Each structure stands twice: as C-alpha cells, then as structure tokens.
Amino acid sequence: MNALMLTTDLELKTKLQQLCAAMSPPITLVPDMPGMLRLDPVAIAVPDLVFFDARGEQREVLASLERVSARHPEAMIVLLVPEQSPDLLIAAMRIGVREVVSFPIDFAELEMAVERVIQKRNEKVRAEGKVIAVISSKGGSGTTFVAVNTAYALASVAHKKTLLIDLNLQYGDAALFISDVKSPATLTDLCAQIHRLDAQLLDSSVIRAAPNFDLIAAASDPDPEDKIKPDHIAALLAVARRQYDFILLDMGRQVNAVSIRALDGSDLIFPVLQQSLPFIRSGQRMLDMFSTLGYRKESIRQILNRYDESGAVTQADMERGLGQRIAFQIPNNFAIASESINQGEPVLKIARSSAIAKGFNNIVHALTKTHESSPHSLIRRLFTRGTSLTH
Ligand SMILES: Nc1ncnc2c1ncn2[C@@H]1O[C@H](COP(=O)(O)OP(=O)(O)OP(=O)(O)O)[C@@H](O)[C@H]1O
Ligand SMILES: [Mg+2]
Structure with missing residues (x-):
C-alpha cells in the first residue's frame, strides 16, 4: 500500500510520514515532483491513498481535489479540512471522498480513518x-x-x-x-x-x-x-x-x-x-x-x-x-x-x-452462487420469521 501527501505544510508532512511508517504493514510514500499548480504535484507512482490538505481558498481547493480524483481514480482520498465546511464536504462526497478529518488533526482519529481505508482496499482486492x-x-x-x-x-x-x-x-x-x-x-x-x-x-x-x-x-x-x-x-x-x-x-x-x-x-x-x-x-x-x-x-x-x-x-x-x-x-x-x-x-x-x-x-x-449470509438476507430471514409468527 502506498500514499501520496498533498500538503505544503512541512510539519504536517513529517507527522503523516510518522503515521505511515507506524502502520502495520508500513505505508510507503509515493514521491512527487512539483506540478504547475501549487497543490498539484505530479505523483511518480500510482498511489492507493491520498492525504489531501483542503485548507486554502475553497474554489481553488475544490478544483484541485477534482483534478487529483480524476488523475488517481483508484486512490482513496483522506480529506483534511479546516473546519466542517458543508459546501466542501458535499462536493468532496460527490467525487467519492469518504474519509474526512478536521484540523486541528487528532492523529488517533486519522489513524482510524487510514485503517478503514486499508480495510476497504482489502475488500476490493478480495473482489478481484x-x-x-x-x-x-x-x-x-x-x-x-x-x-x-x-x-x-x-x-x-x-x-x-x-x-x-x-x-x-x-x-x-x-x-x-x-x-x-x-x-x-x-x-x-x-x-x-x-x-x-x-x-x-x-x-x-x-x-x-x-x-x-x-x-x-x-x-x-x-x-x-x-x-x-x-x-x-x-x-x-x-x-x-x-x-x-x-x-x-x-x-x-x-x-x-x-x-x-x-x-x-x-x-x-x-x-x-x-x-x-x-x-x-x-x-x-x-x-x-x-x-x-x-x-x-x-x-x-x-x-x-x-x-x-x-x-x-x-x-x-x-x-x-x-x-x-x-x-x-x-x-x-x-x-x-x-x-x-x-x-x-x-x-x-x-x-x-x-x-x-x-x-x-x-x-x-x-x-x-453467493452465500446466504449478507445482512440483507439476515433481515429478510428475520422479517419472514416475524410474519410467520403473526399468522
Ligand atoms: N463431452 C464430450 N462428449 C463427446 N466428445 C467429447 C466431449 N468432450 C470432448 N469431446 C471430444 O474429444 C476430443 C478432444 O477434445 P479436446 O480437444 O477438448 O481435448 P484436449 O484435452 O484439449 O486435447 P489435447 O490434449 O489435444 O489438448 C474432441 O474432438 C471432442 O470432440
Ligand atoms: Mg486442448
């Protein structure tokens, strides 16, 4: 698993590096090169995960987020937001961002978000x-x-x-x-x-x-x-x-x-x-x-x-x-x-x-054939049992 960090905040970068190194197995960081725009460095390898620092002028941030998401369609994005800003969140959800952590970053919370991303990715791998x-x-x-x-x-x-x-x-x-x-x-x-x-x-x-x-x-x-x-x-x-x-x-x-x-x-x-x-x-x-x-x-x-x-x-x-x-x-x-x-x-x-x-x-x-253990079939079974009890 590898990750790309999109932030210009050097202190945050160091903390994210530590977090990635402490994961088990450790997450490798994808090197990048400076891009045309401040928030758009060019990743040298394909990332599975992108840490996206969403601080800054909102329109610029959103445009950059859209470009990143289009460039790395397979990557899961963890959005680091200044505060719970509803417009940004709705736009982010629309392009598939599911993990949002707000500043000041609680690193235990961020670690849990990364773990959820890893779990989702493993599920995807199993679906190969x-x-x-x-x-x-x-x-x-x-x-x-x-x-x-x-x-x-x-x-x-x-x-x-x-x-x-x-x-x-x-x-x-x-x-x-x-x-x-x-x-x-x-x-x-x-x-x-x-x-x-x-x-x-x-x-x-x-x-x-x-x-x-x-x-x-x-x-x-x-x-x-x-x-x-x-x-x-x-x-x-x-x-x-x-x-x-x-x-x-x-x-x-x-x-x-x-x-x-x-x-x-x-x-x-x-x-x-x-x-x-x-x-x-x-x-x-x-x-x-x-x-x-x-x-x-x-x-x-x-x-x-x-x-x-x-x-x-x-x-x-x-x-x-x-x-x-x-x-x-x-x-x-x-x-x-x-x-x-x-x-x-x-x-x-x-x-x-x-x-x-x-x-x-x-x-x-x-x-x-699929196994009959999905939550859906469980609900159906409970429901069927309930109705038969009432008759
Ligand atoms: N179920 C079947 N009923 C009748 N004939 C069959 C059946 N399955 C295969 N055959 C016949 O067996 C012959 C060999 O089939 P096929 O070429 O698939 O075998 P193969 O194991 O791939 O052979 P090879 O080792 O040469 O690759 C075919 O000519 C086919 O007509
Ligand atoms: Mg053959």
Whole structure:
C-alpha cells in the first residue's frame, strides 16, 4: 500500500510520514515532483491513498481535489479540512471522498480513518477475478472443450467478464473452438511486452470471442518456451485479475515451470478426466503432484468429461480410485461436441437445452452462487420469521 501527501505544510508532512511508517504493514510514500499548480504535484507512482490538505481558498481547493480524483481514480482520498465546511464536504462526497478529518488533526482519529481505508482496499482486492486452471492428466480428455465452454457459459449465462488464456505452449487450439477471428496478439507477443503490460495493452491483445468473453490465443512460434517465462505468467495474471471476474487457463497436459507458476496463481484447479482405468492412474499421479506442490485438496474440483451412466468404469469407481469426489459431470455426446468444435460455436449456442449444456450450467451455478449470509438476507430471514409468527 502506498500514499501520496498533498500538503505544503512541512510539519504536517513529517507527522503523516510518522503515521505511515507506524502502520502495520508500513505505508510507503509515493514521491512527487512539483506540478504547475501549487497543490498539484505530479505523483511518480500510482498511489492507493491520498492525504489531501483542503485548507486554502475553497474554489481553488475544490478544483484541485477534482483534478487529483480524476488523475488517481483508484486512490482513496483522506480529506483534511479546516473546519466542517458543508459546501466542501458535499462536493468532496460527490467525487467519492469518504474519509474526512478536521484540523486541528487528532492523529488517533486519522489513524482510524487510514485503517478503514486499508480495510476497504482489502475488500476490493478480495473482489478481484478468480483464476481457474483447467488441466488434463492425459491428452484428449476434453480440457480445451471444457475450458472454452465453461468460459462461454460464465460470460453468457452469469454475465461474468471472463478471459480464457490458452497456455498450451505448443499446438494450442482454444481460439479455434470459439472464434474465426484472427488474434491481434498471442501469448508470446504479450510476454515480449510484459514490462509495459497494463489494462489497455491487455485489452488490445485479446480476441473478443463473444460478449463478456475474451481470449488470449496460444503461442504461435515453434519454440515458445524461450520467450514465455514463469514471471511473465504471474504478471499477466495480476493484471487480468483486476480486469476480469473469471480467468480460465487451458493448461493442456504439460507440467513445466510456466504451468506450475500458473497453478500457483490459481484459486481453483479443474482436472478433466474420463471414465477409464488409465485416467484413474494418471489422475492419482496428478493429485500426488498437487500435494507435493502444496495445493489444498479443497481447491481441486474433478470434472468427469464424456460421462456415461452405463460406462464399464463407474463414477463411484473413479471416486474410489482417486480418493476424491467428482465435482461435475459433462455428459458424453460426440455429435454435439464435434459439431460445436467444427463450427467454432459453443455448446450453449448450438444446443442450449442439451444435457451437455446443462453440465456447463451446473459448473457456472456452483462458481457464482453467493452465500446466504449478507445482512440483507439476515433481515429478510428475520422479517419472514416475524410474519410467520403473526399468522
Ligand atoms: N463431452 C464430450 N462428449 C463427446 N466428445 C467429447 C466431449 N468432450 C470432448 N469431446 C471430444 O474429444 C476430443 C478432444 O477434445 P479436446 O480437444 O477438448 O481435448 P484436449 O484435452 O484439449 O486435447 P489435447 O490434449 O489435444 O489438448 C474432441 O474432438 C471432442 O470432440
Ligand atoms: Mg486442448
């Protein structure tokens, strides 16, 4: 967390510095350079927090506050006001300032305001996008099919802003499953510019596969391992989390430094299996590897693709063999699956009411259901109980 101090009062600056240094963890101060206007220095880094000294001629102060708020839209502003001046406060509230401390500054009060800001920011961080790694232990299990259709379902049914990244370093084909648009950039191109990657560059590099659904195509060069490094993936995920609700990774079946870093950065792992003994064996090996890497069992959701009720190896056999429950099933339907892949159209578009489409809807439902513990639902529960008592 870092902060910018906008004040010309040197004594106040020293006190704010002490306050920031005493916070746990300490708040770093963003250096600034003198700007054109007295109250508008130019910040050298992007601040999370701005201390804004609002003493001075009111119109000038307000204009400066508006400029600061427009220049740092993500920053929380703590306004230090001369006295409770209603006009200034109303204008400040209108541009989103929620923390106001008046002069003479009570530093205990200011510390509490800063703590509230930190708490709000942490809540915001928690609201960042979820990363889901879809991985196969054996080729041809349907990893790409599951990743593409889950992403499309999240975007179209749950209206979640979704990004699919094709992490198959060789022969990635996810883009072909959903779009015939030529990709503006591949994963290799993005990694080559990783030092300047931001929301804008990411936005201009994706294929717009469908409304709410963007895709980063796989590396296209024959030897991408030289150009795609584990640190690149971590940086890409950090930017993507801020822009999307869900980021799905088509991991294919390779295990290397890049895919391990991608798994490290994932909230959930979806291994894709089919009903057969070789899948039980390779699934077990994969679970052993996850355990060695320290991934929690709760973050692993097994997906049984091409599910067939009458298969010789049953779902119960799979669960026993793996020592883990199957979380979701995607039924076997070769006609729909191959039509979808050949046409480059998701299952939810070409066969909305099929059992296979329901399988993807179930995944989306589980990923997006909210817990019933909000104050709103508590009030509703109390209210419902109250009314039922009176009848
Ligand atoms: N639920 C399903 N029902 C029937 N066929 C399916 C199903 N899911 C996938 N398939 C078929 O399996 C084949 C492989 O699918 P896909 O390319 O998604 O697998 P993959 O695990 O990504 O393979 P690779 O290891 O080559 O990347 C496809 O041709 C598709 O038609
Ligand atoms: Mg694939």
